[in-house]
Amino acid sequence: MNIQRIISSPFVRAVQTIERLSKKIELEIEIDKRLSERRLSSEDLPDWLEKLKVTYDDFDLKLPGGESSREAAARIRQTVDDVLLNDNTDTVIIVTHGNILSLLINQFDNHFGFDQWRKMSNPDVYLLTYPNENYHIERMWKEEYNV
Numbered sequence: 001m002n003i004q005r006i007i008s009s010p011f012v013r014a015v016q017t018i019e020r021l022s023k024k025i026e027l028e029i030e031i032d033k034r035l036s037e038r039r040l041s042s043e044d045l046p047d048w049l050e051k052l053k054v055t056y057d058d059f060d061l062k063l064p065g066g067e068s069s070r071e072a073a074a075r076i077r078q079t080v081d082d083v084l085l086n087d088n089t090d091t092v093i094i095v096t097h098g099n100i101l102s103l104l105i106n107q108f109d110n111h112f113g114f115d116q117w118r119k120m121s122n123p124d125v126y127l128l129t130y131p132n133e134n135y136h137i138e139r140m141w142k143e144e145y146n147v
């Protein structure tokens with residue numbers, strides 16, 4: 001696989017996830033703020049899980065100081081589309097976070113929601129391809145990789 005770029009969320013845990021591979025294949029990590037985790041709210045939410053669940057049913061729900069699912073999905077999609085529409089790149093690694101990744105996947109597979117987000121592993125790996133201008137997403141991570 002000819003990896004040409006690594007683009008990551010600026011969050012430390014995202015950069016640390018890909019650092020070793022970046023060194024191994026001698027490819028710099030490009031930082032893209034649009035890959036940051038979705039901000040659910042600026043307030044402390046003791047019932048955050050319940051609130052998060054509702055955001056998968058109502059994509060326009062916006063909690064105080066937070067982003068709606070639609071807004072978060074749109075910003076990660078911009079990064080992905082920038083990559084896909086660039087004819088000079090073949091394979092690109094995008095490093096992001098669970099909630100916003102699930103919102104991206106939901107755009108290609110509308111059955112992917114709260115329950116699927118809960119079942120994601122950490123880390124998890126998905127392959128997005130764009131043959132003949134059709135999006136196809138496939139999970140590459142295998143449960144046996146979990147330690």
Ligand SMILES: O=C(O)[C@H](O)COP(=O)(O)O
Nearest residue numbers: 037096097098099100122
């Ligand atoms: O949505 C999530 O699962 C949390 O933000 C943790 O995700 P991360 O570890 O992928 O950042």
